[in-house]
Amino acid sequence: MKEDVSIIKVEKLVKRFGDFNAVDGISFDVKHGQLFAFLGPNGAGKTTTIKMLTTLLEQTSGKIIINGSDPQANKDKVRESFGIVFQDPSLDDDLTAFENLEFHGVLYGVEKKVLYKRIESLLKLVDLWQRKDDFVKTFSGGMKRRLEIARGLIHHPKILFLDEPTLGLDPQTRNHLWNYVKALNKKEGMTVFFTTHYMEEAARMADNIAIIDHGKIITQGTASEITKKSRTKTLEEAFLKLTGHALRDESASAADAFRTHARAWGRR
């Protein structure tokens, strides 16, 4: 496929919940074969955007084209073109690790022979091969996360959405996973759309970055373009400069507030 063809095209996309604009008129393009990082503080609107891109939520207004089709008008067509690892858990706890992957493979029409090979290699990749016949409910949080990512990689989609895939994972696993994703991206030209709160991950992996805050895209470009524009050294500094230092989650718990408070007092 041609390099500079857009595989995801979003124009003036809006999602309103009640009278609150969670996504507030964003536009961006993701080119075929790119690793695209979608960054932003908690509550910025990342997951909401991904839900609209992946047919799970209808937009209030604006246009989306995924692999040539509209996710609302042509759901089945769009669903054939992507895979996704959700931010929230989505495994069946009452099935084994193996069964979860097998179920996914059949649902996505992966050929039997290929399927069992991939299940084995992916379970080995995420270091769960020994536990393949254990029920998911007996897994730790990180193990579940690893299984979930393995599942997302079972069928090789044209576009892979990863919503904070590495959240709660140890550095070794994170490293392994990104190498694997990068290799797939190289070998099969798979486009990857991901969110993360680890800025160094984004800076290292992404061909292109968009930063969203309060439902609006505040900057776009490569990591070096963004740092240059904001006159900072690292992407993390740029991110903080652009989005401010305040805690973003409106519902930040009392414990969080207390911690911030304690930190402030502790640093005198």
Add this chain to the structure above:
Amino acid sequence: MGAIYVMWLRQIKKYWRSKPRMIGSLGQPILFLVALGFGLGPIFQKAGGGNYIDFLAPGIIAMSILFSAMFNGIEIIWDRQFGFLKETLVAPVQRWKIMFGRTLGGSTVSFMQGIIVFLITLAIGFRPKSAESVILAFIFMFLIALLFTALGTAIASRLTDMQAFPLIINFLIMPIFFLSGALFPLNGVPTAVKIIALVNPLSYGVDGIRAALSGMGQFSFAIDFGIMAAVTAIVLFIGTWMFSKIQL
């Protein structure tokens, strides 16, 4: 085909692994059989109704299927709560297949539950007319399972509230059950009740099972089967449509 099959298989696996669920859901039918069968049996007989177990057993079989089938819907609510629903909603499979596989799986489970209750009625002394009549009864049992699983699933696909589901289902189940002729014959009841019973699809399911197993039917098999099949098709259609509209 693959998608419908795995959706079905998943329900069966989960049912098979949950022995407490299997055993727990037998308590109510057994209680009804024993309490009503032995308690009301003599009165029923004295009133000229014939052998009450012959009348009651098909009703209790239908009851166990009805309850189990309606509550199958809760699996969608759980899947939504625990996130697994998303996994099936983004799959490149038409949603009617997902819905149909689920419904088929739930129906199979409820149908098996009905067979277990049928075996219990045999143990208590119920004797069906013939072996062929059992096959005929199984057809009606499966239709009941399918119809009410589809109904429960349709309702559940519109609910996001885990607590509300059992309340709504209980609210619906009771009149459906009591006004279906499962426990007492419908020929002596007031007209108003009779009309409700006549629009209640379960009446025809119960009647079909009863006609097959005990030869005590009110309507013809054609009417029983025709109405059950038609209502099931309609509810399946509505359920599939509602499921296809789920948003997260």
